[in-house]
């Protein structure tokens with residue numbers, strides 16, 4: 001997949017309810033988001049940025065930013081989690097993911113704005129990743145985090161992930177989870193669209 005049209009991207013938007021009752025929108029990043037997304041990364045604390053990118057960096061390079069906002073290129077996808085704050089759609093988190101068909105696995109990384117951490121946004125976005133993974137038909141989803149990242153380890157544990165070693169880097173812990181692909185309900189737009197596609201193909 002090289003590029004996706006905006007109207008196709010927008011069909012994958014999810015509106016989710018946080019535990020405090022507020023609404024969280026999870027949508028694909030669009031090219032118009034580039035500057036605001038860069039501002040989001042710059043605004044993260046040094047520690048959050050370090051944890052997110054597994055090393056020191058102050059912002060995305062121009063080419064990384066370009067890749068981030070072109071969803072679907074090289075089979076990588078970026079979403080932002082946004083909330084309406086004072087009448088403006090504001091990025092409070094982001095995630096980037098890829099599906100690896102050779103291993104039926106879905107890899108992802110995510111971050112939440114420091115000012116919005118600890119309010120259940122990370123768990124909600126993580127659950128949404130699980131659903132997007134299922135939409136690809138993935139059997140497993142996983143991410144890597146620094147051993148020192150207590151928040152991510154805590155979030156992964158609470159969300160039912162198991163831990164293993166990263167095969168390539170002893171400083172990293174891999175958190176992974178088997179995906180139940182026979183749910184009672186389908187909680188995200190991507191999976192609903194995938195299910196409709198399967199039903200349509202079966203019918204023709």
Ligand SMILES: CC(C)(COP(=O)(O)OP(=O)(O)OC[C@H]1O[C@@H](n2cnc3c(N)ncnc32)[C@H](O)[C@@H]1OP(=O)(O)O)[C@@H](O)C(=O)NCCC(=O)NCCS
Nearest residue numbers: 048051109111112117118119120121122123151152154155
């Ligand atoms: C890790 C991160 C995504 C968690 O997001 P969050 O929105 O703060 O998480 P939530 O509020 O949904 O927390 C869910 C659970 O995670 C665990 N958790 C969250 N912060 C924690 C912390 N500082 N220490 C230990 N456990 C923590 C708790 O079990 C929490 O459940 P509780 O609220 O019932 O106590 C966020 O801290 C972050 O963006 N960090 C910087 C980037 C990063 O580390 N990314 C991970 C690389 S893949």
